[in-house]
Amino acid sequence: MASPPPPSAAAPAAAANPSRNPRRKPKPKPKAAAPSALNPNWAQLQSKLPRPAATLLGKRKHRPDPSPPPAPTEPATPAAAVGAAEVEVKLEPTSDDTSLTKAVAVDCEMVGVGTGGSKSALGRVTLVNSWGNVVYDEYVRPVERIVDYRTHISGIRPKHMNKAKDFWVVQKDVAELIKGRILVGHALHHDLKVLLLSHPKKDIRDTSEYEIFRREGKRISLKDLTAQVLHAKIQQNEHCPIEDARAAMFIYNKHKKAWEKNMKEQFRFRKKLKKRGKKKSAEGSGNDPNVPTVLL
Structure with a gap:
């Protein structure tokens, strides 16, 4: 029978120090005494202390919401951009050409004649071409004696x-210059009245009468219309007929294509109405419009 193996050297060490025995369970630590056991007044004191308000976080400690991040600031507008928006447009000729063009703009300044200067008479007349250059500019001596120069408006002294x-x-000069041309202006009936002239309706381009320039069916002053369409200021003090005529011409030039198309459609429609009217009148009289009537 085989003899058992001799005990190893570790066995005596384990026997000598039983705390190092791996098979031995550690002793449980004694539980801490409840606060009430340590201090009998703790329970009474705890009941008097204010309780924290209930939060959505349950048992977690209430933490104040962090302050919202500052709103991003918009980039500052460059000074150059601000200045560009405030720059006033100056009404200057767009060419050096001073010849007569197909369209000319007219503006007249009036003086007062008659009793108390209540009647208007021509005191100055100016014509500019399509480029805004002056083709005619003259002061006028009215037939009647001037009573009121109306300098604060007309600028005439x-x-x-x-x-x-x-x-x-x-x-006579103005009649020859505007003959056969498109006449541009603002409230042209006033200018033609003091000139004692007439002009074919199909050749009149009045910026006060064009539909798209009206405000609720009412006429807009040339000063307001120039600011609205051309972004320019006129008539700040005394009126200048060169400036006013140039403003009317530039407004017309800006809307020329649509304006001319509108005028053609209007006159084509009126022409059809006239033909229908003649045909109806001929049918009512029992005569053939194509056969001349013979008077006996």
């Missing part, structure tokens, strides 16, 4: 009459 031309001379 007594000294201007020293080199003024007689009304009939100026009227």
